[in-house]
Amino acid sequence: MPSIPELIRKKRDGEQLTDEDIKLFINAVTAKKAQQCQIGAMLMAIWLRGMQSGEIQTLTREMMLSGEVMSWPNEWKGLVVDKHSTGGVGDKVSLVLAPALAACGCKVPMISGRGLAHTGGTLDKLESIPGFNIHQSSAQVLDILGSVDCCIVGQTEMLVPADRVMYALRDATSTVDSLPLITGSIISKKGAESLSALVLDVKFGRAALYKDLQSAKELAQLLVDAGNGLGIRTGAALSRMDGTIGRCVGNSLEVMESLETLKGNGPGDLMELVTTLGGMLLLMTDMVPDLSEGRKQISDAVIGGAALYKFQAMMEAQGVANETARSLCSAHTDYFSILRKSEHQMELEAPADGVVVDVDGLALAQVIHKLGAGRSNVGEPVNHSVGLELLVSLGQRISKGAPWLRLHYEDPAPSRDQILQLQNALTLGHDANPQQGLVAEMMLPR
Numbered sequence: 001m002p003s004i005p006e007l008i009r010k011k012r013d014g015e016q017l018t019d020e021d022i023k024l025f026i027n028a029v030t031a032k033k034a035q036q037c038q039i040g041a042m043l044m045a046i047w048l049r050g051m052q053s054g055e056i057q058t059l060t061r062e063m064m065l066s067g068e069v070m071s072w073p074n075e076w077k078g079l080v081v082d083k084h085s086t087g088g089v090g091d092k093v094s095l096v097l098a099p100a101l102a103a104c105g106c107k108v109p110m111i112s113g114r115g116l117a118h119t120g121g122t123l124d125k126l127e128s129i130p131g132f133n134i135h136q137s138s139a140q141v142l143d144i145l146g147s148v149d150c151c152i153v154g155q156t157e158m159l160v161p162a163d164r165v166m167y168a169l170r171d172a173t174s175t176v177d178s179l180p181l182i183t184g185s186i187i188s189k190k191g192a193e194s195l196s197a198l199v200l201d202v203k204f205g206r207a208a209l210y211k212d213l214q215s216a217k218e219l220a221q222l223l224v225d226a227g228n229g230l231g232i233r234t235g236a237a238l239s240r241m242d243g244t245i246g247r248c249v250g251n252s253l254e255v256m257e258s259l260e261t262l263k264g265n266g267p268g269d270l271m272e273l274v275t276t277l278g279g280m281l282l283l284m285t286d287m288v289p290d291l292s293e294g295r296k297q298i299s300d301a302v303i304g305g306a307a308l309y310k311f312q313a314m315m316e317a318q319g320v321a322n323e324t325a326r327s328l329c330s331a332h333t334d335y336f337s338i339l340r341k342s343e344h345q346m347e348l349e350a351p352a353d354g355v356v357v358d359v360d361g362l363a364l365a366q367v368i369h370k371l372g373a374g375r376s377n378v379g380e381p382v383n384h385s386v387g388l389e390l391l392v393s394l395g396q397r398i399s400k401g402a403p404w405l406r407l408h409y410e411d412p413a414p415s416r417d418q419i420l421q422l423q424n425a426l427t428l429g430h431d432a433n434p435q436q437g438l439v440a441e442m443m444l445p446r
């Protein structure tokens with residue numbers, strides 16, 4: 001049996017690791033037999049030398065097997081689905097998509113994450129709803145899926161423990177941005193959910209992890225191959241992430257916009273993503289004959305109110321008081337009587353007459369992150385009330401002095417530089433640019 005230093009040497013020198021090598025290493029990580037420095041050295045060797053597709057496949061499988069793998073009743077065969085996004089600004093897709101899929105007959109054990117760098121996290125958003133409990137055991141997830149068909153929860157202690165160790169060390173060793181490590185981390189957790197189908201929203205653009213379509217496609221292909229390799233029907237959408245998704249960014253504000261979407265008043269870009277990703281999942285589970293029927297069923301579930309009903313039931317099942325859940329889902333909700341409103345708001349004005357040709361989502365997200373909407377270190381609290389509302393859309397004509405952005409803030413107040421950064425995020429022109437769809441390409445399993 002090779003020793004851990006021998007495995008590190010092999011990868012360091014650019015050799016391929018065998019299935020046995022990878023299994024041995026992941027077992028040592030999980031059993032805490034590998035020293036932190038050894039794990040760090042292996043991560044760096046993988047970062048530098050990369051991995052062949054067979055190695056990535058084995059890494060993903062062994063990581064998945066490092067902990068509990070969920071199992072579902074036989075009657076749910078073919079129906080259990082989930083979505084993963086590589087992270088965006090104002091990305092509230094999960095809050096609308098999970099209940100919409102449930103309304104279409106799927107079972108959705110959605111395991112989500114917290115905010116990372118400038119991107120928000122679904123769990124943080126949901127925790128801005130008083131009482132919402134993202135901590136649910138596997139037994140509770142099974143129970144909720146039995147009655148409500150969807151839940152959105154955090155990763156339990158038992159699920160993919162190897163990823164927990166490796167992820168923390170990746171941060172500490174500057175090895176986060178390694179394609180094999182990203183693939184193993186994301187897909188092992190989806191594998192442990194024992195899914196029938198998975199759709200990946202791989203973003204590209206200014207506010208995404210990968211800036212250009214080509215590198216996003218490379219990641220998407222690795223993720224799709226690894227998912228299919230585990231027996232999950234896996235597809236991906238490559239979606240543009242330059243501005244914001246919808247008009248609200250920040251935890252409470254995004255919950256508000258999600259609820260409005262579930263009441264049929266959603267912005268077009270959010271609806272495009274929800275119907276595309278949902279339609280792909282319905283197609284991959286053979287619930288519909290083609291993508292356009294899948295899109296239609298998801299859209300009907302959102303517009304017709306069936307998804308809102310599921311969201312209300314999910315909130316109640318995850319700890320929200322019935323009265324609160326009912327009130328949030330009623331026709332004329334006073335959202336700020338339930339969700340916390342920031343103490344201060346400030347409106348920024350258009351500096352000239354013109355047409356909105358660009359809004360820099362990254363610049364906006366960076367400012368509200370610093371004002372408390374996101375966290376800089378794991379475990380820090382976030383201020384759910386901090387965020388912003390865009391008051392204009394791309395292509396809209398606006399007059400000098402008209403408000404275009406409302407900032408919600410508390411302590412700290414925005415500095416002069418931060419206000420300037422927000423103001424510079426708006427580009428005005430003479431003519432509207434032709435609008436491009438958000439989804440540039442789709443990859444569906446054969």
Ligand code: IUR
Nearest residue numbers: 113176181182183185186
């Ligand atoms: N999300 C994950 O679960 N794993 C990763 O490596 C990244 C994001 I980057």
